[in-house]
Amino acid sequence: MTNLDGVRLTAPGLYTAAGADPASLWEALVAGKDTGRPYESLAGTWPGAGTVFLVDDPDAATLGVHRRVLRTSEKQARMALLGARLALTGPSVTGPVGGEGWGLYLGLPTVDEQLLRFSALDGLRRAADDSPGAVAALYGREVPPFSGLSHLNSTAAAHISATFGLTGAMAAYSPFSDAGLTALVDGVLSVAEGENEAAVIGAVSPKVHPLLFPQYEELGWTGAAPGEGAAFLVARRAADVPAAPDGPAVRLAGYGRGFGADDADLTSALTEAVRAALEMAGTDAAGIGWVLPDAGWTAAGEQAQRAALGRVFGPAGGWPAVAGAERATGVLGPAHPLVHGVLALHGLATGRLLADDGETVREEPLPVDRALVLACGARGQVCAVVLEGAGS
């Protein structure tokens, strides 16, 4: 028994290339649906596939906000706002949402971008041939209005709070996948420890942008296609969770975190994080029905996850089913493990899991009512969480 037992994760909100609800993502994975789109902002042959997993940029009507909100937000903030709206639809039916008891915990990406629009770069090149003063003057003319606000990485938090009246305890973390699970853990703890009555927990991917690709390349990227999306959940006190409108509920049964500075350390850190999560959940390798690994977007991360899972599950006599959302969503950065959290919630609620055999994803009955979700951050930060059916 830990203080996590009194908290439920519910109200999933999901916005990815596969649709705007968990069922659509599930079906897209099982059906092998092609949810990618060609990316036209890159010329040339790189990246090889030329396909990414984009979402439509939500407009003001979809977001349910005044159009001036769009001026102080970028696409990633708007994706996050839509994810939060989708999550809070159910809770808002059953009771008031917002106020001092409602907090916010977010995993946010940080991507280097040009402040100037692409169309201004030709002018920049000419100005640079002229003088630094000409460059400064061009910046004075061409920097988009409100970019000082919209480029802050916390903009998503601001708009979500303002839209839904959240005034409770908050924190925002960046920039890679571990930030998503850190938001999940700290959000649940904020409810468990009485800091919040409820916590809106979410994470968003970077918007797909030409300059994302060289940055990923620098990090040892394997070429996995990037995607866009947001995933949200609401952590609430178990006694406050109504039966139907919020959707299914699970609990965070355990978590573990670690850090591996190099490839060998990364495997050890992830192994230990998984073991710590299992121990906190009061279970062992045999108690996990489904593993949702982080997107395998670097060779080191992929190898570390495979090795760590081998160390944990190998001695137990066999691996549980392993499958994630990447085929239908692309790599989602901080949002990736939270998309997996939402997917796990969907499976735990319906007694099903997804298994990936390398060619296809198939649906199977869930043998054990627990799922393990992993995050493998680019700098070696790792996190593992065990989600458990609320009825267990």
Next chain:
Amino acid sequence: MNPHIPTGAGHEVVVTGIGLVAGRMTDPEALFDHLAQGNTLIAEHPLHKEWGVPCAVSAHIDPEVRRSLEEAVPPEARPLGPAGTLAWHAAAQAWERSGLPRRLESERGGVFLACNRMVMEPAELVALAGHVDFEAGALDLDGYLDAGGPDPRRHERVQPDTATARLADWFGAAGVLETHADACAAGGMAIGSAYRYIRSGTLDVALAGGAESLTTLSSVAAFYGIGALAPAGDRDAAELSRPFDKDRSGFVIGDGAAFLVLESRAHAEARGARVLARVAGYAGVTEAVKMTSSSRDGSDYATCIRAALADGGLTPDDIDHVNAHGTSTEANDTCEAAALHTVFGERVGRIPVTGNKSAMGHSLANSGAAEAVLSVLSLQRQAVLPTLNFHEPDEVTRGLDIVTEQRHTPVTTVLSNSFGFGGQNCSLILAQAG
């Protein structure tokens, strides 16, 4: 690894080390003395002045100081970007002063860093521009990369979590790593998060602070574009940042880094550490007004302050010094002054208030950490720093005791506020070690 299970034991959290870099100053005491004498770190930015940038004033790091700090980073910790280098120095200084062993080698240590995102600067974009098809709106990525592309380690250097990871690895404090992105409140929130982890029994030691290096053309242009920076006008650089003064007109952007070593009192006492202060309360909350402003009546900020008092089991009467957020923008100072009136009532005129940004500018994610370090020194020295350029209050700031010269006065419990763009608010309460 043992599971990080909060024990709920309510451990007391103390400060055992501080470190800081700002302007030409590379240690907290020197900075405190500098500020106590009414000096400023705000100056004309020579390059921005030469280029004709409208707000060519900032509290930037002296270039020679920056070079020496870069050289001092051990090879194993490189590469670090501009903010990471500052973070390294401040964190290493705080760690060394805490007397902790060079490596903690414990799962019960963590690193909590606040740092905002970076945008690309002109020189990088010029190289990129040669590979953009402006008609198609597309980047020839092959061509860009074949031509050398970006500096191959640039992204690693500037991403904020690089410094978090390097510090955790160097000091062997990798139990919990958090990189905070809570706008101008991030520094305070990183410290607050570390405080919660120690209080709950999850960690024994945390290195917590912030770093920012945004006195660049891109950042200045972006903040100037939204009217947030103080226009130079006819005033000297040193006079531009004027928290709570009726003629305040915006903030002055600054660089810097500041760190604290936090420990459970039991852990600190067991190793015979010198306790500098204790963390007596914290609240980090979001609000629900809008991106560009908070409630004009200060009610959102008052809620945050009261939550921090409640967290520490304190009342407004326990506070005898306020280290204000005090950005020098019309809106922020109005809201904060109103909040102080609301929370402290008629007693507000007897609580000395300091706005460090009057002399240090606003270093965004770092500001809350730097102000926490200076608050610790106020507790140590029983002295309150001056707010520069405060000459006359307006209707809302009237009645506050804005300190304009160093004041020696009993300081037992300090309220340090950080209120971010878009309503990420934080109040941290630091108290005498006891």
